[in-house]
Amino acid sequence: GAVVSQHPSWVICKSGTSVKIECRSLDFQATTMFWYRQFPKQSLMLMATSNEGSKATYEQGVEKDKFLINHASLTLSTLTVTSAHPEDSSFYICSAHSVWNSTDTQYFGPGTRLTVL
Amino acid sequence: AQRVTQPEKLLSVFKGAPVELKCNYSYSGSPELFWYVQYSRQRLQLLLRHISRESIKGFTADLNKGETSFHLKKPFAQEEDSAMYYCAPLLLSGGSYIPTFGRGTSLIVHP
Numbered sequence: 001g002a003v004v005s006q007h008p009s010w011v012i013c014k015s016g017t018s019v020k021i022e023c024r025s026l027d028f029q030a031t032t033m034f035w036y037r038q039f040p041k042q043s044l045m046l047m048a049t050s051n052e053g054s055k056a057t058y059e060q061g062v063e064k065d066k067f068l069i070n071h072a073s074l075t076l077s078t079l080t081v082t083s084a085h086p087e088d089s090s091f092y093i094c095s096a097h098s099v100w101n102s103t104d105t106q107y108f109g110p111g112t113r114l115t116v117l
Numbered sequence: 118a119q120r121v122t123q124p125e126k127l128l129s130v131f132k133g134a135p136v137e138l139k140c141n142y143s144y145s146g147s148p149e150l151f152w153y154v155q156y157s158r159q160r161l162q163l164l165l166r167h168i169s170r171e172s173i174k175g176f177t178a179d180l181n182k183g184e185t186s187f188h189l190k191k192p193f194a195q196e197e198d199s200a201m202y203y204c205a206p207l208l209l210s211g212g213s214y215i216p217t218f219g220r221g222t223s224l225i226v227h228p
Contacts, residue, residue, distance in 0.1 A: 043220040108161040
């Protein structure tokens, strides 16, 4: 089946630094990828929709200058948390949208745990 | 506003008992509905979708358009069913269909 990978799986950084998280669809092309944030024991919150070759669409309340998204190819989207602060510590999950046999399916990455000290 | 509601944050049952995880959505159209499951320390994965009318791991979900519900059911819960379950319809937003997650229901199946 389709696989989505994320790298790194866990990152610890100092406050004020920037962190890049990669999301790759390994055996299929994804024109659309989604980035989610999950706080402990809470649901996934959609942050943005990333479309290959165009600007990401951010959800209300998500700072686009803070969370930079680049979808440079059909298999790679990156999320950069700029000038990270402790409140940005969270679990970030990406998903890739695939259409196969006229059926829409989301494939989720394993997530990246970000800890900002 | 379009939204999805999972009223139960936690559902605790004993092994062999029936289980129903509730999901209601507010949407004027006909959304495509999914249930996702996240086992402890694992990635989120698709459990089932309403359009395929399939049964996965003994779970079924019926779309009730009148009640705008898509409850997830299993007649006999197993311990390995313990996980977080998310109802996630694809809702139309800004011209695109976006997955919208409920807050999730934690299912605990006791031995």
